[in-house]
Amino acid sequence: MGTVTVWDELIGQHKAVEVLQRATSGGRHAMTHAWLFVGPPGSGRSNAAKAFAAALQCERGGCGECNDCRTSLSGAHPDVTLLRTEQLSIGVEEVRQLVGRANVSPVNRRWQVVIVEDADRVTERGADALLKAIEEPAPRTVWLLCAPSADDVIVTIRSRCRKLQLVTPGIDAVADLLVTRDGISPALAAHCARAAQGHVGRARMLARSDSARIRRNEILTLPGRLRCLTDCLTAAENLVAASADEAAQATADVDAKELAELQAAMGMGGRGAKPRSAQAAVRELEDQQKMRAKRMQRDALDNVLTELTGFYRDVLALQTAPGVELINADLTDQISPIARRSTGEQTIHALDAILEARTALETNVAPQLAMEALMVSLAEAGRTTV
Secondary structure, eight states, rough: OOOOOTTTTTTTTTTHHHHHHHHHHTTTTTTTEEEEOOOTTTTHHHHHHHHHHHHHHHHTTSSSSHHHHHHHHHHHTTTEEEEOOSSSSBHHHHHHHHHHHHHHTTTTTEEEEEEETGGBBOOOOHHHHHHHHHHHHOTTTTEEEESSSSGGHHHHHHTTTTTEEEOOHHHHHHHHHHHHOOOOOOOHHHHHHHHHTTTTHHHHHHOOHHHHHHOOOOOSSSSGOOHHHHHHHHHHHHHHHHHHHHHHHHHHHHHHHHHHHHHHTTTTTSTTOOHHHHHHHHHHHHHHHHHHHHHHHHHHHHHHHHHHHHHHHHHHHHHOTTTTTTTTTGGHHHHHHHHOEEEEEHHHHHOOOHHHHHHHHHTOOOHHHHHHHHHHHHHHHOOOOO
16 A cells, blocks of 8 residues: 555545645745635535645645644644634634634744635625735735635635636545545445445445435435325425434534533633623524524535435436436336336426525525425426326
């Protein structure tokens, strides 16, 4: 086995890695103070940014073994700051804290690196504060912003960053990573890589969790079970309830820890506590936690929409291009009947309905209404009388 470097897990990103390595090595005009990492979900935007941060701190350009590499990747390096939000937006106060951090000279005299995941969620006021920091950067400071696409970032910010485009990794490359990194059997790795359509994180989750694979199978068998209006409403209710439960389970421990830390900081239950101030702080925390849970529920429903998109892609493939390899080949007995009893036009309408549901969720339409409308549309696309 060869030497492990910080670039090894950026599978399928050869061009991007070459650009970053040139910048790390100090090539002429290769380095800049602000970068924008863009790419589809699963392409590894934040992983690429963290790898670049580690390489900038490493005397060997990202060896993956030294203390600078390990601490940069783990989030413990004193000169690498990572902003990862679980809220719906990144506000001006958070950005100002980052700017303050960016203006500090690096402890190790190399680079002060600031990584902003989900830079597309920076508010307009936050963008104003960020813009000034990027326009007038402190010496030895590098900003690494991550977003799905450049268009998702406020124009004044993206115009001052060097864009680095990442791509969806190949299925074979994802499968190989699951085998070598996670010890997954080749057959299961291949299945999960194809099911995840090149999304490394989702492939790993499917490979390591029986419950995740069961949940996915339940979602993909939904279209064949939508025979009447009651089926549609029940399916929508179950999907929304499951996504809410998933969000609650994911946030329960963090919520409890945050509340305990706040209560301790405010001296609640002890002498000198200020009940009104404490209650206001608790309410503000609860509001933030509700927003986080809302985002996580929306993300869970977005995963449902992604799976359904793959399903109807397979339906359309059977209708228009027989012989094309299916994403969900193990569910051919579920896909074929829908492909036979509907037309390609109906399947396209189903895909359009999934896109409309995603847009509705992004614009804060009630999840129940968005999913009910989708289930009815899918039932109609399968020629089911509603």
